[in-house]
Each structure stands twice: as C-alpha cells, then as structure tokens.
Amino acid sequence: MNQKVFPATGTFFLLTMLVWMLLLFPTAASAAQSQPAVQTAWWVWEIALFVFCFFLGIVAVIGGVGGGVLFVPIVSSFFPFHIDFVRGAGLLVALSGALSAGSPLLKKGLANLKLALSMALIASISSIGGAMVGLAMPENVVQLSLGATILGISVIMLLSKNSAYPDISEPDTLSKILHIYGIYYDEQLQKDVSWQIHRTPIGLLLFIVIGFMAGMFGLGAGWANVPVFNLVLGVPLRVSVATSIFVLSVNDTAAAWVYLHKGAVLPLIAVPSIAGMMLGTKIGARLLTKVHTRVVRRLVIALLAAAGLRALLKGFGI
Amino acid sequence: MKEQLHASKVQLTYATVLSWTSTLGIIFIVAGYLVYVFQLLPTAVTPAEIAMQWHLRASEFHKAVPVPSGWDWVSQLGRSDVLSYASIVYLSSVTMICLAVIIPLFFKEKDRIYTIITILQVLVLVFAATGIISGGH
Numbered sequence: 080m081n082q083k084v085f086p087a088t089g090t091f092f093l094l095t096m097l098v099w100m101l102l103l104f105p106t107a108a109s110a111a112q113s114q115p116a117v118q119t120a121w122w123v124w125e126i127a128l129f130v131f132c133f134f135l136g137i138v139a140v141i142g143g144v145g146g147g148v149l150f151v152p153i154v155s156s157f158f159p160f161h162i163d164f165v166r167g168a169g170l171l172v173a174l175s176g177a178l179s180a181g182s183p184l185l186k187k188g189l190a191n192l193k194l195a196l197s198m199a200l201i202a203s204i205s206s207i208g209g210a211m212v213g214l215a216m217p218e219n220v221v222q223l224s225l226g227a228t229i230l231g232i233s234v235i236m237l238l239s240k241n242s243a244y245p246d247i248s249e250p251d252t253l254s255k256i257l258h259i260y261g262i263y264y265d266e267q268l269q270k271d272v273s274w275q276i277h278r279t280p281i282g283l284l285l286f287i288v289i290g291f292m293a294g295m296f297g298l299g300a301g302w303a304n305v306p307v308f309n310l311v312l313g314v315p316l317r318v319s320v321a322t323s324i325f326v327l328s329v330n331d332t333a334a335a336w337v338y339l340h341k342g343a344v345l346p347l348i349a350v351p352s353i354a355g356m357m358l359g360t361k362i363g364a365r366l367l368t369k370v371h372t373r374v375v376r377r378l379v380i381a382l383l384a385a386a387g388l389r390a391l392l393k394g395f396g397i
Numbered sequence: 398m399k400e401q402l403h404a405s406k407v408q409l410t411y412a413t414v415l416s417w418t419s420t421l422g423i424i425f426i427v428a429g430y431l432v433y434v435f436q437l438l439p440t441a442v443t444p445a446e447i448a449m450q451w452h453l454r455a456s457e458f459h460k461a462v463p464v465p466s467g468w469d470w471v472s473q474l475g476r477s478d479v480l481s482y483a484s485i486v487y488l489s490s491v492t493m494i495c496l497a498v499i500i501p502l503f504f505k506e507k508d509r510i511y512t513i514i515t516i517l518q519v520l521v522l523v524f525a526a527t528g529i530i531s532g533g534h
Contacts, residue, residue: 121448125434163455171485175426178419178491185412188403192411192499193511200518207525214455257510263403271403329518332492336525339489342466343455346481347447350430357423 119159121347128158129351132172136359141370142379144236145327146356147173147299149379152229152386160348162221163214166297167343168352170335173299175353176360177328188263189321194276194314197257199329201283202290206330209294210337219394225296226391232302233384236376239306244272245313253279263318276312285311286326294334299327407502407511414495422488429484438477467528493522 132146135153139146151169155162184190213221250260260275276282285307293300304323308314314322338344404412431437434444442464450461459466465473465482473479496519503512524530 121444122434124448125444160451161454161458163458164451167455171488175419175423175488178415178488179423182412182416182419185408185415186404188408192405192408196511196514196518200514200521203518203521203525207521207530211530218454261403328492329496329522332489333522333525335489336522336528337530339486340467340528341455342459342464344466344482344485345447345451345464346426346430346433346478346485347444348451349485350426350481353423354427354430 124158125347125351128154128348129355131157132352132355133359133362136356136361137363137366138359138375138379138382139356140360140363141366141375144376144379144383145173145299145301146176146360147297147327147331148229148232148302149383149386150352150356151297152225152383152390154352156386156389160345162218162225163341163343164345164348166213167335167338167345168349169297169299170294170331170338171344171349172352172356173297173327174331174335175357176299177324177331179357180324181328184321184324187321188261189317190325191259191261191314191318191322192325193257194259194261194308194318195322195325195329197259197279198282198286199326202286202293202326203330203333205287205290206294206334207337209291209296210334210341211294212291213295213297214337214341214343219396221296221394222390223394226387226389226394228292228296228298229383229387229390233380233387235306236302236380236383239310241305241309241316241319243316245274245309245315247275247277247313249277250275251277251279261318263315265315265317272315274313274315274318276314278311278313282307282312290330293327293330294337297334297338300330301327407499407506410502411495411499414498415491418491418494419488422484422491425484425487426481429481433477433481436477438475438480440477441473442478490526493519493526496522 131154132150135149136146139149147169150172151165154160154168155165158165181190185192254260254276257279259279260273262271262273264270265272289300289303289307292298292303301323304326305319308319308322309316335344433440436443442462447462447464450458453461465479470479470482474483496515500512500515500519503515
C-alpha cells in the first residue's frame with residue numbers, strides 16, 4: 080500500500096501543477112514565441128526540455144497514452160520554440176518510440192505486419208498531405224485546429240471503452256483478399272487467441288483521416304489507431320495497441336520527411352525530447368504496477384484538455 | 398518456437414532488421430547531438446545562434462540561420478551540426494530499410510498482394526524522402 084502511495088502522490092502533484100499552470104499562465108509561452116529568448120542560455124532550455132520530456136514519458140506510460148500526443152500541446156505551451164519545430168520534434172518522438180518498441184511486438188506476433196501494411200499505405204500518403212497543409216497554415220489556424228483536435232482527443236479518451244476480445248463471426252471480403260487474420264498468445268488467458276476482422280473499407284477511410292491529422296499536428300496517432308483497430312475492425316485490444324505502434328512508425332516516417340524538407344526539424348529540440356521521453360517511458364513502465372493508473376489517466380486527460388484549451392485560446396489571440 | 402508459430406518468417410525478418418537499425422539510430426542521434434553541443438567538430442552555426450532564432454517559423458528561421466535541411470548537407474559531413482542532422486535523417490530512413498528488406502521475401506513466397514503493397518509503401522516513403530512532393534531542397 081505504502082509502495083503505491085509515494086509515486087502516486089508525486090505523479091498526482093506533478094500533473095495537477097501542470098494543469099493549473101496551463102490554465103493560469105496562458106501568456107507566458109505566447110510571449111516567448113513572439114520574441115527571442117536571449118535572456119536564458121540555450122543549454123538551460125536543453126536541460127529543461129530533457130527533464131520535462133523525462134517526466135512526460137513517465138506520465139504518458141502510466142496514463143496509457145502515447146508521448147507524442149502530450150508532447151506537442153504541452154511543449155509548445157512551456158518552451159520558446161516555434162510550433163513548427165515542436166511538431167517536427169513531436170513526430171520524431173513518436174517515431175523513435177514506435178521504432179524501439181516495434182521489434183519485440185512483431186516477434187511475439189502481437190503486431191500484425193499484414194494488417195499494419197494494409198492500413199499504413201493509405202495513412203502514410205494522407206500524413207504527407209497533412210504535414211504539407213499543416214506547415215503551410217497560418218500559426219493561429221494551427222493553434223485553433225490543434226486545440227480543437229486535442230480537446231476532441233480528450234473526449235475520445237474519456238468516453239471510449241475498449242473491447243479486449245471482439246467476437247467477429249464473419250470477416251469481410253476485403254480482409255479475406257488481404258489475408259488479414261492472425262493468432263497470438265494471450266498471457267492473461269494463457270492460451271492462443273485467433274482473430275479476424277470486418278469493416279475493412281471503413282477502417283481504410285478512417286486511416287486516411289488519422290494519417291492526415293497526425294501529419295498536420297506532429298502527433299502520434301495511437302489515440303485514434305487503437306479505437307479504429309479495436310472497435311471498428313474488431314481486432315483484439317493487445318493486437319490493436321501493438322499494430323498501432325507499427326502503423327505509427329510508417330506514417331510518422333512519411334510526415335517526418337516533409338518536416339525535414341521544410342526545415343522544421345532542429346536536432347537541438349528533437350534529440351533531448353527523444354532521449355528524455357525514452358528514458359521516462361522506461362521508468363514509467365517500472366512504476367506502472369506501483370501507481371493507481373486510473374487516477375493518473377484521468378489527470379492526464381485533464382492535462383490534455385487544459386493544453387487543448389490553451390492552444391485554442393492562443394489561436395484566438397487571447 | 399512460439400515466435401515462429403505466431404509471427405510469419407517475413408514478420409520475424411522485419412523485426413530483426415528493425416531491432417538492429419533502430420538501436421543504431423538511437424545511438425547515432427545521441428552521439429551526433431553530443432558531438433554538436435560540445436562542438437567536437439567544426440560547426441557553421443552554434444547552438445547559441447540557433448537559440449536566438451528558434452522562436453521563428455521554420456521558413457523564416459532558415460532565412461536567418463544556415464542550418465541543414467532536406468539533403469543540402471550531404472557534401473558537408475565534417476561539420477558537427479550536419480552530423481547531428483544526418484543522424485536524424487538516418488532515423489527517418491529506418492522504416493524504409495526494413496520495408497525494402499522484406500520485398501524479396503514476399504516475392505519469394507509468391508505473395509503478390511503484399512509484394513505490391515510493400516513496393517508501393519517504399520515508393521511513397523522514397524518520394525517523401527526525395528522532397529519532390531514537399532518542395533524540398
């Protein structure tokens with residue numbers, strides 16, 4: 080019991096502070112974005128970014144959300160970097176996380192290559208389109224649409240109920256043609272679970288939208304991939320989460336190249352973010368059994384909603 | 398044994414290549430970054446100069462600071478800022494490498510659908526990487 084109290088209290092305190100900071104000090108970062116941060120040494124920002132992303136990584140794992148979706152709205156609120164560079168770094172944070180998690184998930188058969196390839200092809204094309212549109216939009220429009228998207232994600236996360244083992248009696252024709260089915264070993268059930276999918280054309284259409292939004296805002300898209308795989312296509316939850324990570328690695332690669340060509344990737348911002356987030360994710364995974372994940376998840380959703388609200392206010396020039 | 402039961406040979410190959418290439422990618426970006434911030438090699442733009450302008454839009458930033466973008470850095474690999482950028486370019490190429498490796502495997506298994514899907518996927522990523530569609534440098 081005591082073991083659970085300390086990390087839970089710490090995480091609770093940290094998240095509550097962040098929510099209040101986001102809501103009560105809306106002008107600090109806006110001011111920072113309109114003028115150079117000459118008064119603070121560059122290395123202070125580098126260390127701050129690393130430490131901040133380290134905690135963001137811990138919170139992301141415990142809250143059960145991808146680091147990418149937290150990164151863009153929160154870092155663009157607290158740091159003096161232009162949102163173009165934050166989105167570029169956000170894509171690389173999500174990409175590097177997906178690349179390092181991908182191999183074991185594929186080996187265990189939790190991520191399914193054929194399911195991922197079928198969805199990623201169409202989603203990666205739209206993520207390139209999203210990245211190009213996102214980098215061409217005026218800053219206030221980016222903030223407004225980012226704010227609205229983040230608020231929407233908070234609602235989805237609050238309301239969505241996953242189905243661990245959807246029962247699909249008859250697969251659709253397209254999924255049969257594409258040979259999308261599989262079998263994985265479920266450690267909770269301690270047995271092999273076979274699965275198949277339905278509504279493949281609807282899933283493909285939804286992945287066009289998801290890819291576009293991920294490219295446009297530099298967000299990881301696990302928040303959308305998982306519900307579509309699980310609730311629309313009927314993929315078991317574990318396979319949905321693992322395959323979503325694989326799809327992320329393809330989509331974010333496509334969008335990352337657009338950001339690289341548009342000059343929206345600065346190693347000085349991207350690398351401390353990636354390193355901090357990866358380290359935090361590892362620590363977070365260890366803390367996972369010691370904290371009340373449901374409470375933390377609700378606070379993370381509140382944090383996302385506050386960040387979304389703040390982006391919306393920035394978009395309106397408030 | 399269990400791995401082979403639940404994952405196809407192609408999937409296992411992808412996973413093995415991904416494991417190596419992504420680990421190398423993480424090592425490269427951290428090494429490249431350290432070389433840059435400690436300026437162990439000559440650099441055209443110092444971190445302090447970048448920090449003066451990182452509040453600007455990417456398009457305006459590049460008019461003010463000559464940092465690498467797209468592929469315009471290839472002939473200047475001896476610079477520490479370029480080396481750090483090149484490590485990120487490598488990380489962004491990992492998925493392409495993994496996909497390219499599995500094309501012959503799908504072909505060998507006579508899996509026409511996934512041979513075509515994977516070739517198309519690689520082409521999409523290569524087009525993005527060349528900068529043709531994003532008006533890159």
